[in-house]
Amino acid sequence: MVNKITVEAVNKLLEESPQRKFMESVDVAINLKHLDMSQPKNRVDEEIILPHGLGKDLKIAVFAKGEVGLQAKEAGATYVFTEEDINDLKEDKARSRAIANECDFFIAEVQYMPLIGKSLGVVLGPRGKMPIPLQPGKNVADVINSSRSSVRIRSKDKLTFHVAVGRKDMPVEKLADNIETVITRLEHSLEKGSQNIKSIYLTTTMGKSVKVM
Numbered sequence: 001m002v003n004k005i006t007v008e009a010v011n012k013l014l015e016e017s018p019q020r021k022f023m024e025s026v027d028v029a030i031n032l033k034h035l036d037m038s039q040p041k042n043r044v045d046e047e048i049i050l051p052h053g054l055g056k057d058l059k060i061a062v063f064a065k066g067e068v069g070l071q072a073k074e075a076g077a078t079y080v081f082t083e084e085d086i087n088d089l090k091e092d093k094a095r096s097r098a099i100a101n102e103c104d105f106f107i108a109e110v111q112y113m114p115l116i117g118k119s120l121g122v123v124l125g126p127r128g129k130m131p132i133p134l135q136p137g138k139n140v141a142d143v144i145n146s147s148r149s150s151v152r153i154r155s156k157d158k159l160t161f162h163v164a165v166g167r168k169d170m171p172v173e174k175l176a177d178n179i180e181t182v183i184t185r186l187e188h189s190l191e192k193g194s195q196n197i198k199s200i201y202l203t204t205t206m207g208k209s210v211k212v213m
Contacts, residue, residue, distance in 0.1 A: 006176040009202055009212045014168060017207035024205035025054075026175055028182055028212075029162040030153070033198035035191070037157045044155040045128075048185050052174035053149040055167040060144055061099065063108035063116060063131060068140050075141035078103060083112065090119035100124055105147040106131035107140065128154045153186060159198070168204060179212065 010026075017024065035042040061079040062072040069080045079099065081089070089096040100123045108116055108131035116124070116131060124130050132147065134140055153163045165178040183200060190196040194213075201209040 002173055002176045003180055006179055006212060007172060009210050010172045010175050010179070013202045013204065013207070013210040014172070016210070017168065017204045020206060023056075024168050024207065025164045026166045026168060026170075027162045027164050027203050027205075028179055029201040029203055029209065030155075030160065030186065031198040031200070032155070032159045032190070032196055035159065035196055037155065037159055042191065043157065044153055044161070044186065044189055046154075046185055046189050047132075047150055047152045048182055049146060049149050050151060050165065050178045051149075051181055052166065052170065052178055054151070054164060055170040058104040058148050059102055060105045060107065060147055061103045062134075062140065062144070063106070063112045064134070064140065065109070068109060068134070072107075072140045072144065075144045077107075077144060083115065086112065086115055086119050093123075096120055096123045100127055100129055103129070105129070105150065107134055107143055107147065108132070109134050110136065128152055151182070153182060162203070183213070 037043060059078040061081060062077045063081045063086060064072055065082050069082070072080050106124065106129055110133045113131065113133055121130065132143060134143060151163050151165070153161070155161045163182060165182055166175045179202070187193045197213065200212045202212055203209045
């Protein structure tokens, strides 16, 4: 059962957000407290599968070869890169940055992880987009499909950060469910749970903010 307060906050946000010429995303803005963010142990870095996805198609790149690469293409991967492509991207900084910005998630066969870290880590790392390792025997299509519903909450060394939880055209109940999933996971990741949360707001891309807690 979705929390009534969350549903009311989503309704208020949507009612107070004017119509735009594009579909705005709905974000959760998180403000923490009583944490020393210079200490890595206090930083939030959690990948969360949203029960209702983000309401849009995400772009996913896969580093793989042979049969796994073919399966990735069939599963709808935006890009499939081989070892040779990784070396090419290392030399083409502009293209590697463009792809890092364009794609929402990256997946890589485990044997490529060291090479990716050495060649593309400087581009992917700061964006929080280092690839999800694809373990031997794991179905790449399953990983791609779960990634389409995933978001990552990542604070780095900041007390304030945000994460997308859907779009304005999604049903209110589904947006509220996604929001509560993020908040619950956040509370579990913090040393003192909800006591480390100063406030949480909902926002749209260009709209107002509405407080949830």
